[in-house]
Amino acid sequence: MTDVDRILAGDLRAMARAATAVENRTPVADALLASLFPHTGKAAIVGITGPPGAGKSTLVDQLTRRLRSQDKTVGIIAVDPSSPFSGGAILGDRIRMQSHHADSGVFIRSMATRGRMGGVAAGTLEMALLMDAAGRDVVLVETVGVGQDEIEIARLADVTAVVLVPGMGDDVQAIKAGLMEIADVYVINKADQAGADRLELELKAMLQISPRRGGLEVPIVKTVASEAQGIDEVLGAVFSIRAAKKTDNAVLWRLRLREMIRERLLDRLPLGELDDAATEVAARRQNPYTVVEQWLKKCGFA
């Protein structure tokens, strides 16, 4: 039996080996993923994003419980934006997710972005595809919506849920425009706290002024994730959106292919050679446009 066969059969140890190869971006990973690819496209890949502390991990945990009670297998990818110097976030998630560790129906991996913009999407997509090929019914991808990463997540997820909480100051105005653009469904978590109704009204008003492109309705679901309230409603919304969005696949793949190319180029190109030039540019002895142009030429892009 090859590793590909083992993964297709859902073998956890083979999956874990492959996941490590994907994390380390070894050539083995690409070969493996190429063989697995024809077997992907079945899992529901769901992005869960939103501001720090909104309750994303709690929601992922509850969604997982509910899915498991329906006998669905789950993959969880926690994308950790923290730098190697402040890697606290991941630990909290790991501890919270430990309740699933004895359950072979839940496969959990975290991906560190290590501060690399754009780096998250390719590796995370590949991790999701690995779980998809291994027969996971649903893959939940948690990212913190603080920068570019959540936009990247929308490119790899079939459905993106943006988790918001009441009392975010000027509420809707305070929410990053980027988060608003990618939401297929809004989850107002911590609905046990004051201001949930107001936030819902503001979101509805905002959606009326600027509806989602493509004309799909963007549902708003209120949850108290810590009390397992609203979980079925979130799942219901996610699965109906996924069914409605299916035709978007070519559009998604166009974005994904661009991202994969960007990622592989960054891996292969001698970026280190730019270090000296960076010093020169910072001192205004060279201009960045000429530096980039010359470097691209040197790399074979005439």
Ligand SMILES: Nc1nc2c(ncn2[C@@H]2O[C@H](COP(=O)(O)OP(=O)(O)OP(=O)(O)O)[C@@H](O)[C@H]2O)c(=O)[nH]1
């Ligand atoms: N009151 C209330 N607290 C909640 C609810 N959901 C989660 N929490 C709490 O909010 C805190 C943050 O929850 P997490 O699930 O870690 O939030 P997160 O969005 O994953 O946080 P980061 O990954 O660090 O960005 C925890 O103390 C949870 O117990 C809720 O519905 N109501």
Ligand SMILES: [Mg+2]
């Ligand atoms: Mg979290």
